[in-house]
Amino acid sequence: NAGVTQTPKFRVLKTGQSMTLLCAQDMNHEYMYWYRQDPGMGLRLIHYSVGEGTTAKGEVPDGYNVSRLKKQNFLLGLESAAPSQTSVYFCASSWGYSYNEQFFGPGTRLTVL
Amino acid sequence: AQKVTQAQTEISVVEKEDVTLDCVYETRDTTYYLFWYKQPPSGELVFLIRRNSFDEQNEISGRYSWNFQKSTSSFNFTITASQVVDSAVYFCALVPGNTGKLIFGQGTTLQVKP
Numbered sequence: 001n002a003g004v005t006q007t008p009k010f011r012v013l014k015t016g017q018s019m020t021l022l023c024a025q026d027m028n029h030e031y032m033y034w035y036r037q038d039p040g041m042g043l044r045l046i047h048y049s050v051g052e053g054t055t056a057k058g059e060v061p062d063g064y065n066v067s068r069l070k071k072q073n074f075l076l077g078l079e080s081a082a083p084s085q086t087s088v089y090f091c092a093s094s095w096g097y098s099y100n101e102q103f104f105g106p107g108t109r110l111t112v113l
Numbered sequence: 114a115q116k117v118t119q120a121q122t123e124i125s126v127v128e129k130e131d132v133t134l135d136c137v138y139e140t141r142d143t144t145y146y147l148f149w150y151k152q153p154p155s156g157e158l159v160f161l162i163r164r165n166s167f168d169e170q171n172e173i174s175g176r177y178s179w180n181f182q183k184s185t186s187s188f189n190f191t192i193t194a195s196q197v198v199d200s201a202v203y204f205c206a207l208v209p210g211n212t213g214k215l216i217f218g219q220g221t222t223l224q225v226k227p
Contacts, residue, residue, distance in 0.1 A: 031213065040122075042204060042217035043158075050213070058214065090158065097213035098146055099165065104158040 004105035021076040032074040036087040060090030119218035146208040159204030
């Protein structure tokens with residue numbers, strides 16, 4: 001069981017470039033989440049999905065898009081990267097919606113120059 | 114407002130000392146869930162404990178214990194006889210109602226010195 005994996009682990013972009021972060025889980029979880037972690041601010045929810053084919057906005061969705069075409073994968077896209085999107089991005093998944101703990105991936109460190 | 118406050122940004126202790134990490138939450142929901150996660154230097158978040166709003170029983174797991182008090186909206190975490198391996202960032206988090214959305218506190222960095 002790999003749990004939750006994220007690709008890539010590190011990335012450097014120039015302002016205006018686009019990229020996609022891939023999250024995969026092998027636990028058959030219905031729910032998946034994307035967070036960003038910035039110094040002194042904890043983790044903040046970007047987007048989430050309650051099942052295959054569904055997505056919803058979290059706390060800080062602007063500048064990001066997501067897709068959940070397969071149950072095991074959750075993609076986070078940056079169409080035109082900005083320096084403010086420099087952060088560490090975490091993907092998570094869970095069995096249930098509120099009560100169940102979320103399992104986190106190792107994170108992707110993104111720098112936008 | 115729905116919010117989690119971890120007022121202690123950094124704590125430094127010497128090995129074998131006891132240490133308490135504070136967590137205060139705000140929500141108007143009567144049903145909610147509280148969590149603690151650990152983020153070691155490797156970066157991955159590790160689940161430690163979950164509590165629902167109807168269960169105020171304190172919990173002990175080895176050297177870890179949690180004190181949930183609805184009267185003060187607090188969910189504090191105590192490490193007894195701390196060890197160097199406890200050095201990490203600890204996050205308290207709240208899921209209000211059935212939103213499914215984790216609201217994290219700012220985190221407390223714990224450094225345990227040998």
